[in-house]
Amino acid sequence: MKSQKRKVLQSLSTVLLVAAIAGCSSNPSSSPNVSTTPTAAATKAPEKQMMMQFYSVTPEKVVTDGYAGKLIREHFNIDFEVQPRKGETYVQNTQLSIASGEVPDTFEGLDVINFDKLVDQDVLAEIPPELLEKHAPKYMEWLKKALGDDPLRYSMRNGKNYAMPILWTIGSKRMVFGMREDWLNKVGITKVPETLDELEAAMIKFRNEDPDNNGKKDTYGLTGGADSVEGFFSPVFGAFGLYPGLFTEKAGKVVLGEVQPGAKDALEVLHKWYKQDLIDPEFIINKGTNITDKVVSEKIGVAWNSWWAFIPAEAFSGGDFYDKLLEKNPNAKWAITSGPVGPNGEFGINQTNPVVGSGRQYAKKLEQDPDKMIKYIEIIEATNFADLELYEKLRYGEENKTYKKVNGDIEWIPPYDKEEERIKFGLSFFSVPGGFNDYDLLAPYMTKNKYMTTRKDIEAKVKGKYDLLSPIQRPVFAEYKDRLDQFTKKNLVDFVTGKRPVGEFDKYVEEWKQMGGDKVMAEAQQKYDELFKK
Numbered sequence: 001m002k003s004q005k006r007k008v009l010q011s012l013s014t015v016l017l018v019a020a021i022a023g024c025s026s027n028p029s030s031s032p033n034v035s036t037t038p039t040a041a042a043t044k045a046p047e048k049q050m051m052m053q054f055y056s057v058t059p060e061k062v063v064t065d066g067y068a069g070k071l072i073r074e075h076f077n078i079d080f081e082v083q084p085r086k087g088e089t090y091v092q093n094t095q096l097s098i099a100s101g102e103v104p105d106t107f108e109g110l111d112v113i114n115f116d117k118l119v120d121q122d123v124l125a126e127i128p129p130e131l132l133e134k135h136a137p138k139y140m141e142w143l144k145k146a147l148g149d150d151p152l153r154y155s156m157r158n159g160k161n162y163a164m165p166i167l168w169t170i171g172s173k174r175m176v177f178g179m180r181e182d183w184l185n186k187v188g189i190t191k192v193p194e195t196l197d198e199l200e201a202a203m204i205k206f207r208n209e210d211p212d213n214n215g216k217k218d219t220y221g222l223t224g225g226a227d228s229v230e231g232f233f234s235p236v237f238g239a240f241g242l243y244p245g246l247f248t249e250k251a252g253k254v255v256l257g258e259v260q261p262g263a264k265d266a267l268e269v270l271h272k273w274y275k276q277d278l279i280d281p282e283f284i285i286n287k288g289t290n291i292t293d294k295v296v297s298e299k300i301g302v303a304w305n306s307w308w309a310f311i312p313a314e315a316f317s318g319g320d321f322y323d324k325l326l327e328k329n330p331n332a333k334w335a336i337t338s339g340p341v342g343p344n345g346e347f348g349i350n351q352t353n354p355v356v357g358s359g360r361q362y363a364k365k366l367e368q369d370p371d372k373m374i375k376y377i378e379i380i381e382a383t384n385f386a387d388l389e390l391y392e393k394l395r396y397g398e399e400n401k402t403y404k405k406v407n408g409d410i411e412w413i414p415p416y417d418k419e420e421e422r423i424k425f426g427l428s429f430f431s432v433p434g435g436f437n438d439y440d441l442l443a444p445y446m447t448k449n450k451y452m453t454t455r456k457d458i459e460a461k462v463k464g465k466y467d468l469l470s471p472i473q474r475p476v477f478a479e480y481k482d483r484l485d486q487f488t489k490k491n492l493v494d495f496v497t498g499k500r501p502v503g504e505f506d507k508y509v510e511e512w513k514q515m516g517g518d519k520v521m522a523e524a525q526q527k528y529d530e531l532f533k534k
Helices: 002-025 067-076 090-100 112-120 129-135 137-147 169-173 181-186 196-208 234-238 262-275 281-285 288-296 322-328 364-368 370-386 388-396 419-425 449-459 475-497 502-532
Strands: 050-056 078-084 106-108 175-180 220-222 247-250 253-256 300-306 334-337 360-362 403-406 409-412
Touching: 050 106, 050 370, 067 078, 067 370, 067 388, 090 112, 129 137, 129 370, 137 169, 137 370, 175 181, 175 196, 181 334, 196 220, 196 262, 196 300, 234 262, 247 502, 253 502, 262 475, 262 502, 288 300, 288 322, 360 370, 364 370, 370 388, 388 409, 475 502
Parallel strands: 050 078, 220 300
Antiparallel strands: 106 360, 175 300, 175 334, 247 253, 403 409
């Protein structure tokens, strides 16, 4: 099988290479012995430009003959059309276009179920890894940095690659643990708590010593939410090396944090804190906005969130905790860690798999038009990884006309500080294509210079694991997920509140297995072995 696969890939690669060489031969500068005598070939009309397809989720804002559109046409010697793409109707419209025979060149943003359907229907073109290595080397470096030496494992089917993964790389390194440093100072703690015991001691003071100076006993150590297993007091489980709701690896075996033996220890800690009145009793009904409200209203002294929530919005794109809290209390300050350290030196918080969709695919018809597929790939490489000057122009326009640089930061020049003026000028509101954000490479465009050190320091605090199997379709998991989630959430809450004794943890695990958990874990191990033990 491997030999046959290698022959197929080599054959296609050879065809593409020949096509690329043929394209180069039409350029006189590529040959040292080209005659300068005019010939019929030299006086031929220019070759017709390829017609490419880009999409927009805001087609009403696209000016195709504006600045960005002209730049793309000239830079890549192409023409293009813009197709509207609304998220709520995209899958349906894709299916209709396939049924009608008007298959688009590309697909992007499909979930794994619909991706697998297109593979099974033989709608998608193969994208050989060798092709990506040759025409998008920086893209491949980006993938490997995030996913390791086999970065296409999630997009391979039957030994063939059918997608260019689009990663949210920042998802795998986003969650950090925050404590109100001004509260610590108020209650006489000069060292930022590191261990579970030190955190507990601080939370006791947060509850009992009026850190917000309002004369009321209305503050708690921490709160949480019970609306998902993944979000259930993750840093406390992380102190025991566990990640609830996530399929992670331990000694070659797939494990699920909430049913591992160490989860009993985490639940005992949480139950103890609940009895001590350190945990907000409303955690049972909290949603994400409730937690933010309680942090901003200074009812909670400990929280975990994406790192950008703890720094100014100007430093990235968040500021939920930082900016909103500072509006209320200019003296508020956060101390950030990677999470409390447990008895065996373990710590971490649930992170997000950077593979959050099926990526970008090409229609089967492009196997017969390899030059066009290569052109799409080269556009991705240039506009996202290899040509920052081009990236800057497409995003911001003309320097000293639409924007200027002040101490390295980009600032809009009026009237282009208004979106309607940028639209009229023709700045890009369509994918060329987009979504391939290298957050390290593009950091200067996302973070003000004065905050760059702040951003790097807080990013360095991120520790934890993500679900290795979330991008993979698992029929057994899909069948049992809802009932197992509901059962698990109820029991985790009951263990923390004391409604069910933590001593019954082993019984709960057996009940979970009998409800289908054992089948889910067997499937998970099989999928893990297929992905990671080749």
